[in-house]
Amino acid sequence: MEKSVNYGGHHDDLNLEATKLRLGLPGIISSDIGYEKQSSSASTVVVVRNNKRASPVGIMTQESSSKSHSNVSDARNGDPNSHHQPPAKAQVVGWPPIRSFRRNSFQQKKTDQGDGAGMYVKVSMDGAPYLRKVDLKVYKSYPELLTALENMFKFTIGEYSEREGYNRSEYAPTYEDKDGDWMLVGDVPWDMFIFSCKRLRIMKGSEARGLGCL
Amino acid sequence: MNYFPDEVLEHVFDFLTSHRDRNAVSLVCSLWYRVERFSRQRVFIGNCYAISPEKLITRFPGLKSLTLKGKPHFADFNLVPPDWGGYVQPWIEALAKSRIGLEELRLKRMVVSDESLELLSRSFANFKTLVLVSCEGFTTDGLAAIAANCRFLRELDLQENEIDDHSGHWLSCFPDSCTSLTSLNFACLKGEINLASLERLVARSPNLRSLRLNRAVPLETLQKILMRAPLLVDLGTGSYVHDPDSETYNKLKTTILKCKSIRNLSGFLEVAPRCLPAIFPICLNLTSLNLSYAAGIHGSELIKLIRHCAKLQRLWILDCIGDKGLEVVASTCNELQELRVFPSDPFGVGHDAVTEIGLVAISIGCPKLHSLLYFCQQMTNAALITVARNCPNFIRFRLCTLDPTRPDPETMEPLDDGFGAIVQSCKFLRRLSLSGLLTDQVFRYIGMYAEQLEMLSVAFAGNSDKGMLYVLNGCKKLRKLEIRDCPFGNMALLSDVGKYETMRSLWMSSCEVTLWGCKTLAKVMPRLNVEIINEHDQMEICPEDGQRVEKMYLYRTLVGPRKDAPEFVWNL
Numbered sequence: 165m166e167k168s169v170n171y172g173g174h175h176d177d178l179n180l181e182a183t184k185l186r187l188g189l190p191g192i193i194s195s196d197i198g199y200e201k202q203s204s205s206a207s208t209v210v211v212v213r214n215n216k217r218a219s220p221v222g223i224m225t226q227e228s229s230s231k232s233h234s235n236v237s238d239a240r241n242g243d244p245n246s247h248h249q250p251p252a253k254a255q256v257v258g259w260p261p262i263r264s265f266r267r268n269s270f271q272q273k274k275t276d277q278g279d280g281a282g283m284y285v286k287v288s289m290d291g292a293p294y295l296r297k298v299d300l301k302v303y304k305s306y307p308e309l310l311t312a313l314e315n316m317f318k319f320t321i322g323e324y325s326e327r328e329g330y331n332r333s334e335y336a337p338t339y340e341d342k343d344g345d346w347m348l349v350g351d352v353p354w355d356m357f358i359f360s361c362k363r364l365r366i367m368k369g370s371e372a373r374g375l376g377c378l
Numbered sequence: 379m380n381y382f383p384d385e386v387l388e389h390v391f392d393f394l395t396s397h398r399d400r401n402a403v404s405l406v407c408s409l410w411y412r413v414e415r416f417s418r419q420r421v422f423i424g425n426c427y428a429i430s431p432e433k434l435i436t437r438f439p440g441l442k443s444l445t446l447k448g449k450p451h452f453a454d455f456n457l458v459p460p461d462w463g464g465y466v467q468p469w470i471e472a473l474a475k476s477r478i479g480l481e482e483l484r485l486k487r488m489v490v491s492d493e494s495l496e497l498l499s500r501s502f503a504n505f506k507t508l509v510l511v512s513c514e515g516f517t518t519d520g521l522a523a524i525a526a527n528c529r530f531l532r533e534l535d536l537q538e539n540e541i542d543d544h545s546g547h548w549l550s551c552f553p554d555s556c557t558s559l560t561s562l563n564f565a566c567l568k569g570e571i572n573l574a575s576l577e578r579l580v581a582r583s584p585n586l587r588s589l590r591l592n593r594a595v596p597l598e599t600l601q602k603i604l605m606r607a608p609l610l611v612d613l614g615t616g617s618y619v620h621d622p623d624s625e626t627y628n629k630l631k632t633t634i635l636k637c638k639s640i641r642n643l644s645g646f647l648e649v650a651p652r653c654l655p656a657i658f659p660i661c662l663n664l665t666s667l668n669l670s671y672a673a674g675i676h677g678s679e680l681i682k683l684i685r686h687c688a689k690l691q692r693l694w695i696l697d698c699i700g701d702k703g704l705e706v707v708a709s710t711c712n713e714l715q716e717l718r719v720f721p722s723d724p725f726g727v728g729h730d731a732v733t734e735i736g737l738v739a740i741s742i743g744c745p746k747l748h749s750l751l752y753f754c755q756q757m758t759n760a761a762l763i764t765v766a767r768n769c770p771n772f773i774r775f776r777l778c779t780l781d782p783t784r785p786d787p788e789t790m791e792p793l794d795d796g797f798g799a800i801v802q803s804c805k806f807l808r809r810l811s812l813s814g815l816l817t818d819q820v821f822r823y824i825g826m827y828a829e830q831l832e833m834l835s836v837a838f839a840g841n842s843d844k845g846m847l848y849v850l851n852g853c854k855k856l857r858k859l860e861i862r863d864c865p866f867g868n869m870a871l872l873s874d875v876g877k878y879e880t881m882r883s884l885w886m887s888s889c890e891v892t893l894w895g896c897k898t899l900a901k902v903m904p905r906l907n908v909e910i911i912n913e914h915d916q917m918e919i920c921p922e923d924g925q926r927v928e929k930m931y932l933y934r935t936l937v938g939p940r941k942d943a944p945e946f947v948w949n950l
Binding site for chain 2: 260262265359
């Protein structure tokens with residue numbers, strides 16, 4: 165069985181971690197981050213999400229070699245310096261003991277809310293050869309999102325008014341909501357929008373003006 | 379013993395409501411046994427394989443209400459493979475063939491098929507109550523059958539079941555003539571719901587007191603429903619998202635003011651925190667609040683909400699409340715009896731979980747606390763000792779450190795002394811779950827002090843067989859013992875084989891018990907079913923007696939090995 169590789173102390177030159185193959189997005193979720201109260205290096209259980217959308221919470225800091233036995237990739241390696249049973253495992257089956265229903269609904273929520281994983285929706289623009297994707301979670305408000313879209317597709321959208329939509333511009337940003345209807349971006353509160361937006365479409369030309377003039 | 383006519387005895391027995399009391403009464407003499415069995419209406423069967431439906435029906439012909447539990451508790455945590463068993467079908471078939479007038483059926487961790495639900499709905503004219511907890515195997519088609527055929531249905535309560543959602547039309551299957559509903563809980567359904575049907579159903583159910591909605595029910599519908607059901611006592615909201623400046627939200631605020639009877643509140647499966655103020659006016663009446671699925675409420679909004687709930691007796695919450703939030707609970711909710719803190723992010727790190735600090739604060743502010751389920755980042759012996767001193771009334775104490783073998787971070791010691799203090803101080807403790815770094819010593823304490831202990835859950839603890847022996851020898855009232863990943867082996871397993879007939883069941887997985895040990899036990903104790911769950915190929919061909927058994931589940935039974943065991947379950 166392969167012994168775990170100690171990355172402590174020599175991370176500056178090769179940065180082997182960054183190139184190491186593992187499931188999930190880059191970034192190691194380490195017990196070190198959680199245990200701020202601890203002064204010494206007792207617990208070295210490393211928990212790795214096997215959910216492929218795991219977020220890059222933080223890179224494990226390798227300052228002291230006493231802390232750092234990372235078992236990120238091979239769940240079955242025992243940590244030789246760990247002084248408790250069992251050896252460090254990534255994500256012990258059935259632990260923490262919460263009902264599968266709760267566990268599954270939690271993962272579902274993460275998918276829905278894109279918590280940490282991002283809430284990516286497709287963006288199409290009339291006339292553009294291909295679609296793009298944006299992460300709605302990155303933006304805190306409509307102006308931020310619209311600016312980003314303007315930059316992405318190189319167009320101007322102008323200002324939103326409740327009465328007239330975007331009719332000062334040739335374009336109207338629209339989105340498909342949970343019911344499958346195409347709505348004008350900007351009518352509902354931002355929080356409600358990100359819950360209901362399934363995809364975005366930037367309408368152009370007369371069609372756009374049609375919406376804007378409603 | 380023949381001083382009273384049977385009718386008088388029966389009348390006296392009517393006052394005995396607990397199953398244990400009625401069981402005890404039936405053991406006194408054959409006369410009492412006879413009177414008791416004919417008058418018994420409610421039966422609780424903690425392990426569906428301990429007895430057969432035929433024997434049940436023979437003994438209790440007056441049965442009206444049946445509670446059945448199927449899979450072992452650790453099945454909740456994915457430790458039991460699918461198709462293990464726990465089917466309700468044979469029970470319903472047998473009851474349907476008999477003359478039993480079943481009115482209530484409560485199932486936990488059982489496999490329920492649409493066929494079973496259909497048969498149930500057609501076989502009992504007076505069927506009133508169906509409660510399914512942590513069950514699986516059915517779809518909304520089965521629910522449609524229940525809705526359509528149970529003319530006098532009062533309660534349909536679905537808690538945390540895995541249900542295949544085919545469509546929301548099942549709600550429309552309640553006939554217009556059905557006006558008897560008192561309780562409807564479909565919060566665990568994932569799919570869409572026919573909102574118009576729901577509103578009509580509520581409108582024609584004047585006795586509705588408990589309603590828990592699923593995520594598909596939006597705030598507009600909630601407002602309309604509450605208009606129709608201002609006498610609700612128990613409410614679970616669905617999606618609680620709206621524009622707080624909208625007319626709908628304002629209507630909701632007004633409507634909620636009329637709902638003075640609400641005592642239990644739950645749901646908020648989706649939530650816009652800015653809409654929470656609408657419920658503040660009823661918070662002071664709440665005795666029970668379940669926000670354990672409300673991941674959308676955190677930090678200061680959560681705390682603001684809690685500050686309104688001074689009369690809470692039961693609180694289920696996520697650990698994103700943090701220690702600071704628990705301090706607010708401690709200062710606000712002085713009547714608190716039950717607290718459950720669930721992990722909001724079981725596999726991540728670097729978020730606000732709770733620690734020993736929160737628990738100590740609770741123990742100071744909530745002296746009536748008797749039930750605890752606490753998932754935490756860490757725990758210390760000092761904290762547990764303090765908690766034990768402040769709260770000697772614990773009946774249920776379940777602690778779960780997110781790292782299963784974490785020692786006391788201040789002293790790096792095991793948590794033996796902390797749990798020892800709990801069992802010593804809490805003389806009425808009936809249920810205990812341990813976690814953290816633990817040696818044989820904690821079991822010594824448990825064996826010595828936990829005299830009322832009935833259920834013990836252990837994981838990654840102990841050093842040797844001695845640990846398990848302390849418990850088996852000391853805990854006279856032990857009924858359920860479940861152990862995983864502990865170094866307990868044959869010596870402990872076989873030390874007191876008679877003990878297992880006094881218990882409902884024993885689960886041991888990833889321990890040191892071998893096939894030989896299990897076989898020996900099975901041979902000596904014919905009234906135990908000793909089952910091995912065998913998921914891997916290792917054991918299939920010519921298993922060696924010396925091989926460690928991955929999962930063993932044994933239970934006492936009056937009906938011998940079960941006939942519905944799948945291939946991977948061996949009954950020894």
